[in-house]
Amino acid sequence: MSDVPAGSLPKTGGELRTIGSGGAHLGRETTLVDICPQGKYSLRWTGDKMRDYINVGLIGIGAMGRTHFGCYRNNPHANITAICDIDERKRTGEWSTLSYNIGSEISDLVDVSGISVYESYADLIADPSVDLVDICLPTPLHASTTIEALRAGKDVFCEKPMAWDVDECNDIERAVNETGRKLMVGHCLRYWPQYVAAREIIRGGEFGDWRYASFHRSGGAPNWSWNNWLITGSQSGGVVLDMHIHDVDAALWWFGRPQSIHAAGVAIGALPTTVDSTWRYKGDKTVALHGSWDLNGGPFRYGFKVVLERGSLWFDSADSSPNLNLVSNDEVDVFPVYEESAYQLQLDDLVDCLRRGSALIHGTPKASSEAVEVAWEEMKQLQKAHQ
Numbered sequence: 001m002s003d004v005p006a007g008s009l010p011k012t013g014g015e016l017r018t019i020g021s022g023g024a025h026l027g028r029e030t031t032l033v034d035i036c037p038q039g040k041y042s043l044r045w046t047g048d049k050m051r052d053y054i055n056v057g058l059i060g061i062g063a064m065g066r067t068h069f070g071c072y073r074n075n076p077h078a079n080i081t082a083i084c085d086i087d088e089r090k091r092t093g094e095w096s097t098l099s100y101n102i103g104s105e106i107s108d109l110v111d112v113s114g115i116s117v118y119e120s121y122a123d124l125i126a127d128p129s130v131d132l133v134d135i136c137l138p139t140p141l142h143a144s145t146t147i148e149a150l151r152a153g154k155d156v157f158c159e160k161p162m163a164w165d166v167d168e169c170n171d172i173e174r175a176v177n178e179t180g181r182k183l184m185v186g187h188c189l190r191y192w193p194q195y196v197a198a199r200e201i202i203r204g205g206e207f208g209d210w211r212y213a214s215f216h217r218s219g220g221a222p223n224w225s226w227n228n229w230l231i232t233g234s235q236s237g238g239v240v241l242d243m244h245i246h247d248v249d250a251a252l253w254w255f256g257r258p259q260s261i262h263a264a265g266v267a268i269g270a271l272p273t274t275v276d277s278t279w280r281y282k283g284d285k286t287v288a289l290h291g292s293w294d295l296n297g298g299p300f301r302y303g304f305k306v307v308l309e310r311g312s313l314w315f316d317s318a319d320s321s322p323n324l325n326l327v328s329n330d331e332v333d334v335f336p337v338y339e340e341s342a343y344q345l346q347l348d349d350l351v352d353c354l355r356r357g358s359a360l361i362h363g364t365p366k367a368s369s370e371a372v373e374v375a376w377e378e379m380k381q382l383q384k385a386h387q
């Protein structure tokens with residue numbers, strides 16, 4: 001084992017690093033900061049534009065809503081002022097009924113005193129104390145709630161997929177453009193340390209151009225959701241639109257749009273449970289993606305492999321030490337990755353951008369709509385094969 005040169009290491013830590021400031025010629029004071037840890041740079045306005053707090057209204061206290069609740073609680077610049085769920089027990093803070101926990105540190109009993117609690121999401125959206133509406137609802141509700149919140153003058157975070165289909169995504173994009181509000185979609189791999197680091201290495205060019213990549217993501221079917229919406233194909237789109245879309249977004253982020261897509265898989269009735277997709281790119285390059293929900297259960301596992309001209313990268317969450325590995329000249333380097341929750345990093349970045357009034361880089365409406373479009377291209381091929 002040998003260390004990889006520091007220059008190729010992903011940046012660590014959660015702090016914004018000031019790279020330069022000034023900008024008198026722009027008419028406002030600005031600071032150029034490194035939006036750690038993505039290794040991207042952004043010009044952000046400082047001074048009177050900076051807000052101390054972002055007041056958050058969270059809709060949907062399910063598996064993901066609970067995780068987001070914890071993330072906002074960890075952020076000193078986020079205030080959860082309102083929550084909403086149609087389930088009465090969740091409105092009282094009794095969250096022990098949540099049968100799936102995506103790494104949330106929030107206990108089963110939450111003190112919701114001091115928080116406005118709503119049964120109807122329309123009431124939360126109308127609450128003047130709320131700056132940011134965070135939507136953790138089943139997919140069929142994404143478009144209507146996002147558009148309603150944007151039109152009420154709120155900034156919005158909506159979980160992935162952005163919406164059920166491209167038509168709905170287009171409606172949302174129109175509302176974003178018309179209102180000028182911000183929307184981030186929860187494509188959390190863009191903050192996932194191993195995926196961020198791998199992209200930096202691929203784009204750094206030190207190991208040559210990429211030739212082949214594979215992504216995999218699998219686990220037991222999610223049979224714990226509210227009213228079983230996740231295992232109802234017409235509501236979740238099954239493994240393709242709900243889970244595999246993470247890898248679709250990551251592949252588009254790393255490599256752009258392919259020239260062709262060939263997808264096959266398994267559907268149980270209207271529920272896609274397995275997808276195997278091959279994307280072909282100019283220059284004889286290939287991306288292979290696998291996603292599956294096993295109705296027999298089993299552990300959640302995900303990862304990727306990338307073959308570059310002079311090195312290969314791989315990561316598998318099932319490894320005893322899930323680092324990013326690079327093999328080059330028959331020698332394996334292990335990239336230490338920072339151990340921060342991607343969900344925390346994602347929402348911290350959102351809160352920070354809203355406080356500064358700066359543009360969002362990840363989970364944009366355009367990129368998220370493209371992920372829905374590609375996932376549907378795969379879904380249609382899969383459905384056709386099952387007719």
Ligand SMILES: NC(=O)c1ccc[n+]([C@@H]2O[C@H](COP(=O)([O-])OP(=O)(O)OC[C@H]3O[C@@H](n4cnc5c(N)ncnc54)[C@H](O)[C@@H]3O)[C@@H](O)[C@H]2O)c1
Nearest residue numbers: 060061062063064065085086087136137159160186225226
């Ligand atoms: N980014 C990720 O890694 C990730 C992981 C899991 C889920 N998600 C996404 O998060 C979203 C929610 O999924 P989940 O797993 O939390 O689902 P869930 O079934 O656990 O939770 C949904 C919640 O919404 C509530 N709800 C349903 N209809 C409502 C309504 N009309 N008004 C108010 N509340 C209502 C339910 O009572 C429930 O508490 C989905 O878009 C899903 O794709 C993302």
